[in-house]
């Protein structure tokens with residue numbers, strides 16, 4: 001199982017969620033919104049390095065995480081995603097300077113929005129992954145998958161399990 | 162512009178009750194600027210309503226639309242048929258928009274999705290500040306262009322009161338600047354401190370909300386009708 | 390004489406005036422007033438009756454004033470702008486005068502968010518400066534704000550509060566001047582701990598001759614404990630307590646802090662009465678009315694003058 005390691009993210013450290021047991025037999029569907037300049041490149045790198053990462057994630061590329069709207073996140077949940085995370089450049093390393101910092105603010109807002117409708121705020125997170133960090137990309141994918149496995153299926157698609 | 166904010170989702174859902182088909186209708190004017198009721202907020206709120214309904218296993222169809230302005234009759238032309246199809250129209254315009262719908266469409270149930278708070282402006286990104294109280298008798302000429310009616314917590318005309326500290330108002334020292342501190346500084350900068358010692362007389366509130374409903378009638382603009 | 394009140398007479402006689410303060414009960418229990426008044430009788434020249442202080446509902450200042458009059462103590466009736474519009478104010482003022490009230494204190498009033506009805510709609514139809522001016526017009530011209538004639542006599546000694554410690558500091562002397570221009574007869578200041586700033590304010594007032602245009606009373610409140618000093622310094626807006634006073638309070642054991650507070654107060658009063666332009670002391674012994682005899686005695690403020 002992936003360690004939280006020293007990842008920059010909105011995940012608390014220590015992460016109380018990881019103390020729970022994963023829901024048996026549950027394979028979550030997770031949407032990854034990745035920045036073209038870093039995390040998306042890191043995903044490519046992970047691929048060419050033949051690193052294994054869970055098949056649960058579906059990657060969407062954005063020109064910058066600053067482009068991420070809370071509506072994208074809500075739409076993903078509306079369509080049945082169990083978790084969503086945004087992967088941007090490391091803080092200070094954004095191609096557009098501060099797009100990833102705006103994204104982080106919005107992730108906190110998105111947490112509030114989904115909480116209002118009865119979903120756990122832990123289903124949405126933000127990670128920072130540099131373009132050169134192929135292994136880290138794989139780690140994050142594994143970590144988020146493990147976390148969502150512990151949350152169980154999104155309450156809007158209970159029937160899937 | 163008019164400043165508003167969304168009502169708590171909880172309250173909105175309670176208002177909507179068991180409605181099966183809801184139209185969330187946004188407004189492209191002030192409430193778009195203050196991120197409370199524009200097309201983006203229509204999308205977010207609609208999505209939230211759908212997710213919440215799915216979670217509760219309730220049937221709910223949400224139609225989304227936004228018109229240019231909800232306070233004027235003309236703009237409803239393009240959406241009126243859709244509005245009639247819905248059980249409820251949840252308007253996320255200011256209170257004027259909601260009432261316009263109530264007036265124009267007597268058969269449609271319209272509900273307010275926002276709390277309309279004030280006249281103000283986007284002072285900085287994410288901060289929407291109150292600037293005017295619509296008192297009907299503007300006195301900004303006396304106060305260095307800073308409104309004590311809306312921006313002093315006690316609407317004092319001869320401030321500052323004793324609660325002004327480090328430029329902030331006692332009512333909320335974190336978010337409210339003391340209007341009279343600002344007025345004092347402004348007049349000082351303009352070399353008009355003599356103004357601060359002039360006693361501003363009791364205000365004539367008869368042009369404010371206290372004076373009854375304020376409808377303005379301009380004879381020169383009234384609709385002309387041919388006499389038959 | 391503007392009002393013939395005892396307080397006005399004390400000022401007119403050139404003696405140092407002393408006023409106290411009494412918070413009416415949060416209900417109808419007038420025994421509270423009678424009990425507190427007992428300790429104040431003969432110890433002060435007049436007693437302020439607060440008007441829903443800190444926006445907490447209490448027995449009205451008008452009724453309290455009448456109760457005090459019946460006991461034989463002179464009231465200074467406070468009135469805030471928060472709860473009444475100009476109609477209610479003027480009508481209540483008629484009532485007060487008819488009942489024998491002769492001293493008033495005009496205040497903006499604490500905002501209702503601080504009180505027990507934060508959901509209330511406030512009034513603030515007129516502000517304290519305008520209230521002063523309204524009272525002056527009522528007294529000197531026998532006219533209401535509307536210009537209508539008042540049926541009967543209207544005598545009143547008009548007071549107001551001033552806070553030399555509010556910001557911006559440079560606005561505080563002009564504000565005093567404004568209240569004087571509006572017609573104030575006497576001023577009671579916010580409680581003074583920061584002597585330096587107070588003296589600076591008085592200097593500014595004297596430079597403009599304001600100390601001769603109204604009677605300025607210095608406000609004092611004895612500190613009961615180091616905790617109270619801390620609380621007032623941090624939580625009560627418009628009050629700042631200098632570090633050395635807080636240190637002094639903390640420097641003695643808990644049981645002796647009240648005594649230390651009284652010592653500080655006595656020293657403050659000694660110092661304040663020497664300040665040119667100070668014509669009186671306003672002693673706000675918050676929920677310490679029973680100790681007022683001791684306080685005024687130790688501060689050398691007794692005996693109080695008597696007039697026939």
Ligand code: SF4
Pocket residue numbers: 292293294295296297298299300301308309310311
């Ligand atoms: S004085 Fe009246 S009209 Fe002018 S800004 Fe203030 S509230 Fe608005």
Ligand code: SF4
Pocket residue numbers: 312313314315316317320321322323324325326329330331332338339340341342
């Ligand atoms: S602190 Fe300033 S803004 Fe607040 S009530 Fe007093 S004068 Fe008005």
